[in-house]
Amino acid sequence: MLKIDHLTKRYGETLAVNDLDFEVKPGVVTGFLGPNGSGKSTTMRVIIGLDRPTSGRATIDGKTYDQLKAPLREVGALLDAKALDPSRSARNHLRALAMANRIPVKRVDEVLEFVGVASVAHKKVGGFSLGMSQRLGIAGALLGDPGILLFDEPVNGLDPEGIRWIRDFFRSLAKEGRTVFVSSHLMSEMAVSADQIIVIGRGKFITSGTVDDLTANATGTVFVRSADATRLAQVLGDAHGVIEPVNDNGLSVSGLTSDQVGDAAFAAGIAVHELTPQRASLEDVFMSLTADSLEYGHKNIETAP
Amino acid sequence: MSTSPTLVDTTRSEFLKFRTVRATFIGLATFIFLTIGLAVLITLVIKSNWSHRSVTDRLAFDPVATSLVGVFFAEFAVGVMGARFITSEYASGAIRTTLAAVPRRVHLVLSKVIVLLITFAILSEIVVFIAFVVGQMIYKSGHLPSASLSDSTVLRAVIMAGVYLTLLTLIGFGLGLILRTTSVTISVYVTLLLIIPIIVNFLPSSWQDHTTKYLPSNLGASMLSPTQSSNSFAWGTATIVLVIYTAVIIAAGTTLMTRRDA
DSSP: OEEEEEEEEEETTEEEEEEEEEEEOTTSEEEEEOOTTSSHHHHHHHHTTSSOOSEEEEEETTBOGGGOSSGGGTEEEESOTTOSOTTSBHHHHHHHHHHHTTOOTHHHHHHHHHHTOGGGTTSBGGGOOHHHHHHHHHHHHHTTOOSEEEEESTTTTOOHHHHHHHHHHHHHHHHTTOEEEEEESOHHHHHHHOSEEEEEETTEEEEEEEHHHHHHHSOOEEEEEOTTHHHHHHHHHHTTOEEEEETTTEEEEESSOHHHHHHHHHHHTOOOSEEEEEOOOHHHHHHHHHHHHHHHHHHHHHHOO | OOSOOOHHHHHHHHHHHHHTSHHHHHHHHHHHIIIIIHHHHHHHHHHHTGGGOOHHHHHHOOHHHHHTTTHHHHHHHHHHHHHHHHHHHHHHSHHHHHHHHOOOHHHHHHHHHHHHHHHHHHHHHHHHHHHHHHHHHHHHHTTOOOOOTTSHHHHHHHHHHHHHHHHHHHHHHHHHHHHOOHHHHHHHHHIIIIIHHHHHHTSOHHHHHHHGGGSHHHHHHHHTOSSOOTTSOOHHHHHHHHHHHHHHHHHHHHHHHHHSOO
16 A cells, blocks of 8 residues: 655645655555646655655655565556666666666566567667657566556657556556556646546645545536526626626636526526536546645645745 | 666676777786786895895895885886866766766766775786786795795785775776876875975974875885884774775765766
């Protein structure tokens, strides 16, 4: 079990991670969602012991990463695909990692084959494209056949075929009972590839749940069309709706349910030609959630000692 | 995948990393070429103008030191190699992958030190012995005074030349641990070996008497001189002082590494 335990990380004046506290469960793909600079990478760096937490900790089955005897056999991480010596060959890069964790060398060839870079295994990694480096990084993460896998923005640099491959791959890893923790700033990606989502903004936990949970709790907008759109907009505005004109005589209303919009139009004697509730997309939810967190985050930093 | 990895495994891993980049072999070639090449060059020059030398010059002639003078050039090659063994990882970001595999930083430093210590102790001794032997052969061929390894002080001087190079490799590595950037590390290393001696040269001579002997290059000269000269340490003391420098620099670098974010 991967556990983030009241984790706070401060870089000088900047509060990168602010009291994050959650667990990542095995058997599902958990998405770690937040805008750029929200603390996702920092959290991952703390998990694998690269950065020291200011307070709190991240544990793997109760142990911090540097207490693991053979870390690559318990946690596989791909944080930065280009974080390797460009003048070493792909195979030698993996051999060195395998050796340090007592992983048999035949496993190196297995993972190279699996991610599809076996044909360039003897080439220097400096010449690899970002996509190839990502694949090599995935090979490195799989090397020790670990129960926990961390991927920071793994779809960056992959072509559409690669993105599909990696989604299926995450699912299959989770199906095998592993913990799969994937960060992304792309909602759309998380919506299709993650079962469980943890949303953070400005280093703070915002919400978590399944994609359905997140969208269900959010109020969507209502699309309404009327010949008398101008007057309807006034009426709905008085009812505390937020109105945005769409096309000639359509209105997009948020803050009111479709029932409330219909009733208000009826009460004012305005004929309505179309009335459609629009379900919030994960994207909308994310935008509204993180927009709040930005303000909240600002306030927090100012009041921080 | 059964037993836990030990220091042997991490050291083997670091040794694999050391020998799987071309820069290592370019560095080693430079080091060997400087030590042996300069021994050949300088002994040939001395041999060719021997007949023009005065009697006092001839009496002051040191066949051991002159054949080992390449050491004071090779020290830059080995220092850079030691430094790059860690700074190149910071430059490429590979240090993060390394630390993910070996999160205990003391283990990582220890493994790297063992790799450098073994590799450079063996190579340096081989290279300085070749430089010495080639130099003496050239002197003999010109009927100049030459030294023999059967003389224990000569043997000691040659062995110490190898020890000096090994320690300077580790000093380069230790500075790399502290400074993390290749260019800055090399600047500081060169300052220590070349610039500070020049500055010390401008100090009043009474100060110089107490300071110059502590400079790394003068410690090296003491280590590989068969006799002790005035205002310098005996070879044994010089070796101990240089070992202390090396240990302090590496300890400081390791402490910093365990405290800093990678």
